[in-house]
């Protein structure tokens with residue numbers, strides 16, 4: 001008899017963040033010791049850097065032991081030697097005692113050293129600049145709690161929180177995710193839904209034991225530790241049902257029609273080419289949101305113009321004439337990018353994120369705009385700007401686009417200005433929508449809701465406040481009405497659009513273009529087909 005059936009199963013309740021079911025051993029991830037978002041004393045900042053340096057050394061030593069390649073070993077030994085040299089971090093510790101945050105101090109101390117390697121006459125020393133840059137970013141990741149902890153496939157990961165970069169580098173085949181923090185509209189949950197990884201949040205992970213077998217029910221928001229044989233049988237049945245549902249989605253392959261025959265467009269949200277594998281473009285009305293920041297996550301170096309161009313072009317080609325709406329970088333908030341976003345931001349969701357960040361890093365932004373303007377020649381590309389608050393931000397983006405176009409024309413490269421739209425996710429923008437020179441609008445309900453309610457999309461305790469309310473629907477209606485009057489298109493690409501229970505309310509506001517996670521296509525089209533007009 002199965003020894004596992006003798007143990008008493010126990011249920012741990014959480015909140016559903018991504019549907020689906022998984023069965024496997026529990027793996028607890030170490031809690032990130034330092035939250036870079038918090039304000040800390042000089043002693044705590046000092047300790048944060050000490051710990052990050054020590055953890056980086058351990059990680060590099062383990063890597064050096066495992067690589068089995070002499071070139072790589074030499075690079076890693078050089079980095080370890082640098083970490084062992086007290087002079088390396090001394091200027092950072094001095095800045096910290098003067099009141100600087102650890103991450104900022106570390107960067108301020110290392111960047112001049114990188115610059116001096118960069119300008120060395122000797123090519124050997126010049127080449128060391130990239131090793132030092134790599135080391136700088138590793139230590140920064142440690143401080144941001146984004147350490148590279150390897151997670152095996154097929155397990156249920158339990159953690160306090162997880163940065164999107166780590167989610168993206170994990171093999172989730174047959175696995176699932178249990179978090180204490182986060183909410184259904186945090187970015188990790190968005191990724192989990194789009195990749196079909198069952199996930200629940202709001203779980204006290206401290207009491208979970210490593211290696212115990214567990215069954216994760218993403219639909220019910222439930223974790224069952226030590227499931228008995230009856231529960232395992234339920235698991236097998238549900239997996240079979242899921243496969244049936246996936247097949248059934250194909251039956252909603254045509255255009256979405258309301259009960260009265262009105263056409264509603266349903267597009268998809270993606271984060272890269274991975275989600276397009278196995279998806280037939282005939283089943284969708286295009287890509288309504290491509291979140292490009294995930295191309296920048298978890299990498300040692302930011303993607304080049306050429307790398308971005310190739311990805312954008314392949315997306316446009318995949319869509320075969322249907323619109324592909326690519327959003328410029330929306331880094332910051334809960335999507336930090338090492339070396340780009342500011343880890344010392346006290347309130348990241350109200351800080352330098354989205355277009356605010358892009359306009360402060362024109363070197364990075366220009367590369368993206370050049371890649372987009374080039375990809376626009378390959379098909380039906382549209383570009384939208386995230387987190388626009390005032391009209392001047394969009395105007396500046398338009399000017400930068402025109403400059404990129406002129407530059408490429410001068411270089412004799414193929415380029416074209418795509419339609420330029422904006423995300424409507426800041427209440428100020430929704431309230432003054434008439435002032436913006438946008439070619440189209442896309443409503444970001446995830447952020448709009450959190451900013452209207454002043455309740456973080458990441459805070460499980462405020463889930464009841466961070467909900468679609470009359471105030472939110474009022475703003476949606478305002479934007480849709482203005483777009484209709486002025487002959488512009490409005491879509492809604494936040495997660496509200498993918499919730500079948502909200503479909504009727506959104507149609508009531510006049511919305512006729514939805515953009516949803518690929519997994520929500522079937523349920524949303526089904527909900528549209530049941531809609532017969534506003535309730536009397």
Ligand code: PEP
Nearest residue numbers: 425444445446447493494
């Ligand atoms: C939104 O805010 O609704 C949105 C689509 O953008 P993101 O979730 O990436 O912030």
Ligand code: MG
Nearest residue numbers: 425444446447
């Ligand atoms: Mg947003």
